[in-house]
Amino acid sequence: IVVLDDPRACGRAVADAVADVLARDTGRPPTLGLATGSSPLPAYAELVRRHRDEGLSFAGARAFLLDEYLGLPAGHPQSYREVIRRELTDHLDIDPAAVHAPDGTRADPAEAAADYERLLAACGPVDLQILGIGGNGHIGFNEPGSAFGSRTRVATLTERTRADNARFFDRPADLPHRVLTQGPATIMEARRIVLVATGEGKRAAVAATVSGPVTTDVPATVLRDHPHCTLVLDRAAAGERA
Ligand code: F6R
Structure with a gap:
């Protein structure tokens, strides 16, 4: 657990971990797993800056998104594929064809999930x-x-998550109820995991993840069994006074 002053410092710490993966010569393409949402945005901004100002290169790397909404039209500005393109990969030298996401536009989403699992199995593990x-x-x-034990599949969002994510949509009613997501078992196969949480709103979830019982009631508690997982927290999420 790493506690830092603010979200920008957390972003720098996450960017350090990414740079570490890019620098290592493992004989296979450096493979990144990308989350969406607001928490990683300072890290993505920092990676874009390091690419622009310091020549950090993503050539030869590949990336796999964690999840995607189901049923948004291709190119919808809030589809996670689009968000990652806009916030990150368009500003890097990563090959766009090496950036993968579950396909939320397919007629058969269960088949899309199975295809994504197969692709991950062929290209993995995520570093x-x-x-x-x-x-x-x-x-x-x-x-x-x-x-x-579940893997990439169709899942239904809770009303709480829909309410949390409505802020990203011009018309909150457009926010899908269903998604494709990597399962906990898929996520746990990554060699290293960095979870970033900032702001007071994450305090209770972080506390339960760190010190509550390991339970499917708090899905992040699965990470307690991962051999190399770091929580990068700002003081607010860690429950410290500023
Ligand atoms: C996004 C994702 C979600 C978010 C979570 C927090 O790809 O998988 O689990 O990481 O909902 O969202 P933010 O960062 O917006 O608070």
């Missing part, structure tokens, strides 16, 4: 998975009650 955490302890879109 570094970046995660956020929901106020209810979800990771990816694995809401409370998700089996720890």
Whole structure:
């Protein structure tokens, strides 16, 4: 657990972990797992800055998104594929064809989930998975009650998560009820995991993740069994006074 002053410092710490993966020569492409939402945005801004100002290169790397909404039209500004393109990959030298996301536009979403699992199995493991955490302890879109053994699949958002994410949509009613998400078992296969949480709204979920019982009621508690997982927290999320 690393506690830092503010979200920008957290972003720098996450960017350090990414740079570490890019620098290592493992004989296979550096493979990043990307979360969406607001928590990783300072990290993504920092990576874009390091690419622009310091020549940090993503050439030869590949990336896998954690999750995607189901049923948004291709190119919808809030589809996670679009968000990652806009916030991150468009500003880097990563090959766009090496950035993968579950396909939320397919007629058969269960088949899309199975295809994504197959792709991950063929290209994995993910070297570094970046995660956020929901106020209810979800990771990816694995809401409370998700089996720890489950893999990429169709899932339904809780009303709490829909309310939390409505801020990203011009018309909150457009926010889908269903998503494709990597399962806890898929996420746990990453070699290294960095979960970033900032702001008071994450305090309870972080506390439950760190010191509550390991339970599917708080999906992030699955991470306690991961051999190399770091929580990067600002003081507010860690429950410290500023
Ligand atoms: C996003 C994701 C979610 C978010 C979580 C926190 O790809 O998988 O688990 O990480 O909902 O969202 P923010 O960071 O917006 O508070």
